[in-house]
Amino acid sequence: MIKHTKELIKKNLGINLKTFCIQNGFDLDTLNNLLSGKTKGDREGTNAYKIKQFLIEHGLFTQENEKETVxxxxxxxxxxxxxxxxxxxxxxxxxxxxxxxxxxxxxxxxxxxxxxxxxxxxxxxxxxxxxxxxxxxxxxxxxxxxxxxxxxxxxxxxxxxxxxxxxxxxxxxxxx
Incomplete structure (x- = not known):
């Protein structure tokens, strides 16, 4: 997931994650935690939630195994x-x-x-x-x-x- 989202940011915006965070006022550690799955970004009001919503709105966030059938x-x-x-x-x-x-x-x-x-x-x-x-x-x-x-x-x-x-x-x- 992290590699794919990194590639989308670089391809679509032409910048790396650090520059992306600086330009949009996001915390790089929070972004990395979100992309690696350490945090889900589900709780409204948290930084991870704000970053996730921004990425989703701009088509930069993809979730793997979202519709996994068990x-x-x-x-x-x-x-x-x-x-x-x-x-x-x-x-x-x-x-x-x-x-x-x-x-x-x-x-x-x-x-x-x-x-x-x-x-x-x-x-x-x-x-x-x-x-x-x-x-x-x-x-x-x-x-x-x-x-x-x-x-x-x-x-x-x-x-x-x-x-x-x-x-x-x-x-x-x-x-x-």
């Missing part, structure tokens, strides 16, 4: 209440979210899902021989649940955790 497969989930939870949550809250945001949301819900739907704690759940064989401890499981890894890298601890949660019908299969 598919959820709950066939692996045997508990009808849990299956319904994912279907309702997915349809109501995540119709316009990116896949990464949806995955992060579902992973954060794992401890509560274990407690509410399976009447177990994370500590008890990871005592399974599968986790012991893969050398996965409570810290690894917590890191998975709270977003340090999405489990997409094959062979990683997060990958093994994700596969086991899908296999046990705790998480749905999420894909593009």
């Amino acid at each position: 598919q959820i497969d709950t066939d692996n989930i045997k508990n009808p209440l849990l299956k319904n939870f994912f279907i309702v949550t997915f349809n109501k809250k995540f119709s316009t979210k990116t896949m990464k945001e949806f995955i992060k949301f579902t992973h954060k819900k794992v401890p509560a899902i274990l407690d509410l739907y399976f009447d177990t704690t994370v500590q008890d759940y990871i005592k399974d021989t599968y986790f012991i064989e893969k050398n996965i401890n409570a810290k690894d499981f917590s890191q998975f649940c709270f977003g340090t890894s999405d489990g997409s890298t094959k062979g990683s601890k997060a990958y093994f955790i994700k596969q086991k949660l899908i296999e046990n019908g705790i998480l749905p299969i999420i894909s593009k």
Whole structure:
């Protein structure tokens, strides 16, 4: 996104980002944060919002993955209440979210899902021989649940955790 917008500014205006900011009274750091995705520019009144609106009005801002389609497969989930939870949550809250945001949301819900739907704690759940064989401890499981890894890298601890949660019908299969 940042490279494309930089190119649009340079091509259409014939200037670099620093000059663009000076000419329009914008902060260069805020512009860079907006273009790199560190800030969304969604809150009205903020500098990032003003910059984003200016760029959109002048056709200089493009958002990648804005209309990303996320598919959820709950066939692996045997508990009808849990299956319904994912279907309702997915349809109501995540119709316009990116896949990464949806995955992060579902992973954060794992401890509560274990407690509410399976009447177990994370500590008890990871005592399974599968986790012991893969050398996965409570810290690894917590890191998975709270977003340090999405489990997409094959062979990683997060990958093994994700596969086991899908296999046990705790998480749905999420894909593009």
